[in-house]
Amino acid sequence: MATANDRAVLQTIFNPSTPFGDIPGLDEEEEDVQEEGETFAPELLEQVRDLELQGVSAAESGDVSTALERFNEAIRLLPERASGYNNRAQALRLKGDVAGALRDLDTAIRLARGCGRAACQSFVQRGLIRRLQARDEDARRDFQRAARLGSAFARQQLVLLNPYSALCNQMLCEMLGRLRNPNSAGSD
Template sequence: MATANDRAVLQTIFNPSTPFGDIPGLDEEEEDNTQEEGDAFAPELLEQVRDLELQGVSAAESGDVSTALERFGEAIRLLPERASGYNNRAQALRLRGDVAGALQDLDTAIRLSRGRGRAACQSFVQRGLIHRLQAREDDARRDFERAARLGSTFARRQLVLLNPYSALCNQMLCEMLGRLRNPAGTGSE
């Protein structure tokens, strides 16, 4: 079973722009999910799958995306009804440049998780980021809203950035603070 530190490292690897502790309260929810997983899956099989996922994360961390994809694929073959493997494989697929494959895995992770728990939260964030990169702002907003409801601070920040009024206010505030910090730089020469 993964320790709290392992989970923090996984979070950082698979969501590098997300700070540690981004998802407050999910540790408790994860304990509930672990209990549900323990009820749904054979404990020895679940332990084997989690180990494969950790191996995949380690491989991805070292830059070996092919091995990471193999490990995540093995985990999915062993427990195809577990959302976490699809979420992890989606990140590796994204690293490889397979956005369509990543989106397919994210959709599967969200469906399997029924939109609840850590895997769902991370999947909504990942899918929202892909939508943003594809200039699909409405889709991105919907995914970030769902992730924010699951506790993601990162998703909340993305929602602020997607709000044009908020972005304008932030821009004006930054300009004003810049003038206050450097009053000599605001005059015309």
């Protein structure tokens, strides 16, 4: 049985663009259902989750208008729950309403008080939007906050935003390539 450190070393060898020690699935958070159940009425929470699932399915099938309707209904029923705003932000972004998506992500972060899975997802989404807007410093801050909340994807984005890290990863890839195939080392 491999230890966590062994898996981290193997992950670095086979996927050198990921940060050392970043093992897929090791630090993924599961939604804290019990906490939400204590905060919101269980029947209402179940109804809202069902609406969100319908919205996600609609968005995945390309029906963004229906997705937005479902997310709007979920938010109307539980306006204090961050998840609905996260989902609607994604649908708004797909629709091309980046400003609306950013507003919803800010709301989700505020409602989640900057912690937990909902805030983590919001920071990642907002970081990606900011990266597309060439606002790399703002994106970096969002990815740092998401990484602190456990997002492996955010840590990967931080590596990509760091030119020194990217150069080190490139050199590591080249070195590993030469170690795997020593006969091609002189052909460069």
